[in-house]
Amino acid sequence: MKRKLEISELIFKILSYTMLCIFALCCLYPFVYAISASISGRQAVEYGSVVLFPKDIQFDAFKRMFNDNMFWNAYSNTLFLTLFGTLWSMLVAILGAYALSKKRLLFRKFFNFFLVFTMWFSAGIVPQYLNYLATKDVFNGMGIMDDKWLVVIAMGMAAMNIILLRNAFEGVPSEIEEAAIVDGATEMQVLKQVYLPMTKSTIATVALFFGISRWNGYFWARQMISNQNEHPLQVFIRLRLEQYTDPETMAGWNETYASDSVIYALIVCSIVPILIIYPFIQKYFAKGVNVGGVKE
Amino acid sequence: MKAKAADFLILDKETGVYKVDPEQAVRDDVEKHYWRHVMLTIAKDWRLYLMLVPMILVFLFWRYFPMYELLGCFKVSDNVLPVSQQLFSGFSYFKRLLFAGDGLSTDFWRAMRNTFLLSFYGLCFGFPIPIILALFFNEVRSNIARSVFQVLTYLPKFMSTVVMASLVMMLVKQGSLTTGMGIVSRFLSNIGLIGKDVANAGLLNNPAYFRSIYQISGIWEGAGYDSIVFFAAIIAISPTSYEAAQIDGADKWAQMRYVVLPSILSTIVIMLITRIGSLLNVGYEKVLLLYNTKTYMTADVVSTFAHRNGMGSGAGTGIAAAAEMMNNVVGMLLVIGANTIARKASNTSLY
Numbered sequence: 068m069k070r071k072l073e074i075s076e077l078i079f080k081i082l083s084y085t086m087l088c089i090f091a092l093c094c095l096y097p098f099v100y101a102i103s104a105s106i107s108g109r110q111a112v113e114y115g116s117v118v119l120f121p122k123d124i125q126f127d128a129f130k131r132m133f134n135d136n137m138f139w140n141a142y143s144n145t146l147f148l149t150l151f152g153t154l155w156s157m158l159v160a161i162l163g164a165y166a167l168s169k170k171r172l173l174f175r176k177f178f179n180f181f182l183v184f185t186m187w188f189s190a191g192i193v194p195q196y197l198n199y200l201a202t203k204d205v206f207n208g209m210g211i212m213d214d215k216w217l218v219v220i221a222m223g224m225a226a227m228n229i230i231l232l233r234n235a236f237e238g239v240p241s242e243i244e245e246a247a248i249v250d251g252a253t254e255m256q257v258l259k260q261v262y263l264p265m266t267k268s269t270i271a272t273v274a275l276f277f278g279i280s281r282w283n284g285y286f287w288a289r290q291m292i293s294n295q296n297e298h299p300l301q302v303f304i305r306l307r308l309e310q311y312t313d314p315e316t317m318a319g320w321n322e323t324y325a326s327d328s329v330i331y332a333l334i335v336c337s338i339v340p341i342l343i344i345y346p347f348i349q350k351y352f353a354k355g356v357n358v359g360g361v362k363e
Numbered sequence: 364m365k366a367k368a369a370d371f372l373i374l375d376k377e378t379g380v381y382k383v384d385p386e387q388a389v390r391d392d393v394e395k396h397y398w399r400h401v402m403l404t405i406a407k408d409w410r411l412y413l414m415l416v417p418m419i420l421v422f423l424f425w426r427y428f429p430m431y432e433l434l435g436c437f438k439v440s441d442n443v444l445p446v447s448q449q450l451f452s453g454f455s456y457f458k459r460l461l462f463a464g465d466g467l468s469t470d471f472w473r474a475m476r477n478t479f480l481l482s483f484y485g486l487c488f489g490f491p492i493p494i495i496l497a498l499f500f501n502e503v504r505s506n507i508a509r510s511v512f513q514v515l516t517y518l519p520k521f522m523s524t525v526v527m528a529s530l531v532m533m534l535v536k537q538g539s540l541t542t543g544m545g546i547v548s549r550f551l552s553n554i555g556l557i558g559k560d561v562a563n564a565g566l567l568n569n570p571a572y573f574r575s576i577y578q579i580s581g582i583w584e585g586a587g588y589d590s591i592v593f594f595a596a597i598i599a600i601s602p603t604s605y606e607a608a609q610i611d612g613a614d615k616w617a618q619m620r621y622v623v624l625p626s627i628l629s630t631i632v633i634m635l636i637t638r639i640g641s642l643l644n645v646g647y648e649k650v651l652l653l654y655n656t657k658t659y660m661t662a663d664v665v666s667t668f669a670h671r672n673g674m675g676s677g678a679g680t681g682i683a684a685a686a687e688m689m690n691n692v693v694g695m696l697l698v699i700g701a702n703t704i705a706r707k708a709s710n711t712s713l714y
Contacts (some may be wrong), residue, residue: 083500097583190687191669308532
């Protein structure tokens with residue numbers, strides 16, 4: 068039997084739907100506007116007549132972007148950093164988390180503290196900068212002149228992700244591992260054939276955390292990568308934004324599209340890959356947060 | 364209880380003499396040769412310990428060595444020598460920053476205040492909104508509608524700081540009505556919330572608006588995503604609790620007050636601890652992207668202050684390290700303090 072809705076419940080329900088609609092539209096609007104503005108004509112953008120839908124549709128801003136070699140360069144650099152950075156981070160994190168999840172590990176408390184302390188206390192950006200400079204010297208001394216590898220290897224590690232993985236590994240019943248060991252599995256085989264398949268969703272979540280942070284990485288890439296051709300997409304976007312919003316360099320702008328459209332086109336290009344995979348990965352992120360809420 | 368000699372001796376029934384317990388002998392041996400046994404255990408189980416090595420190296424090189432570099436705040440800063448060879452200068456940089464009263468010192472105090480205020484406003488406005496949002500999500504009974512709302516509200520979280528900051532900059536861009544003023548500035552000046560000249564000059568060039576822009580963009584970016592954890596706590600509440608409350612005649616507000624709130628209190632406490640713990644840990648990337656020389660007054664935080672002085676052509680790395688040292692030590696005390704209070708008050712603690 069359905070209970071009649073109390074008046075206070077009805078009010079709250081209506082309020083919820085209204086507020087959620089407003090908030091969701093506010094979240095979405097900047098992206099819709101960016102898309103519309105990137106394909107609208109110059110006058111429409113500059114006079115502010117583009118509000119939601121595009122006007123005087125043109126694709127020249129996109130064409131300008133696509134004809135820019137630097138853009139494709141930046142895109143491939145970002146793909147490189149995301150792919151190898153995530154692989155490296157995952158390798159380090161999985162191995163470390165697996166060892167930490169073992170009760171028999173000596174000095175386990177100390178290693179855990181070693182990890183967690185970095186979440187409480189960070190050295191700050193200037194000491195980190197000096198440290199990365201020193202690392203760069205060491206890398207160059209070893210013959211690795213490519214700053215990309217510095218970014219891949221030295222950056223992007225997060226203690227929180229290792230703890231997420233460790234907790235997942237601890238949740239695997241030890242009987243299964245014992246059975247595998249009785250069957251003669253080595254440590255590596257246990258990890259590969261027992262632990263990894265059983266913690267698939269956490270591993271996917273952590274890989275996504277690493278991947279997104281690599282894709283979005285900006286500050287250190289800009290500080291440490293000196294060669295302009297190696298800049299990732301985020302740095303490229305920022306440099307172009309600085310260039311195209313500078314009123315002095317833009318005074319002589321005489322294209323059929325607004326300079327703003329180029330920036331919006333760039334923004335759209337950089338978020339399209341995320342938008343495409345977003346529906347598939349969204350559920351993993353929600354899971355990661357729930358796991359992350361409960362720590363030791 | 365004190366151990367007696369007889370505890371470790373075993374009576375041999377046949378010969379009638381006491382012998383040393385062989386297990387105890389092993390225990391004694393382990394104690395005596397502790398490190399040898401440690402090495403033996405590691406050697407026997409070396410694969411496991413080898414797995415730890417990459418993680419330890421990464422954290423040592425790029426998390427702990429910077430902490431060593433941070434000690435440069437006690438040394439005379441020098442761009443040539445490494446920290447270990449610099450001369451010791453004691454607390455001179457700290458004194459300079461805190462008490463000198465010159466431009467650098469006032470800048471530092473301003474940065475301290477801005478850091479605190481930005482986080483504090485974030486706590487006041489940014490913290491309750493995800494909770495309220497989670498309550499709203501809970502009202503949506505249709506799964507499809509709720510997924511749509513959730514997908515849309517989580518979306519901005521996945522955008523990079525650069526994209527987000529670029530969008531914000533473009534939406535409140537300077538310019539006149541015919542030369543590409545940002546669409547949000549246009550809207551705000553049309554409904555009369557801000558003056559025409561303010562909108563023309565660009566909201567991000569006006570120190571009075573920086574904090575609002577920072578907070579609103581923060582809510583836009585993170586509120587939906589932050590609500591996940593509260594929503595998970597709310598849907599974990601058993602429907603029978605609501606039914607019992609309804610039978611007792613509780614209206615919606617009473618249900619909120621007596622059913623929902625107590626059930627999600629521990630989650631709220633945990634999230635609050637995390638927020639308070641990172642009170643001095645303002646996202647420097649976002650500030651660096653959004654601020655400019657005109658808005659230093661309200662936008663300059665300790666990290667950006669250190670960034671300008673230590674990495675650009677400023678007062679030097681020693682000053683920058685001293686500023687960050689103070690910020691980080693206070694930040695760590697906040698984490699530990701908030702955690703202790705929470706443990707005492709509600710038996711919920713994070714670490």
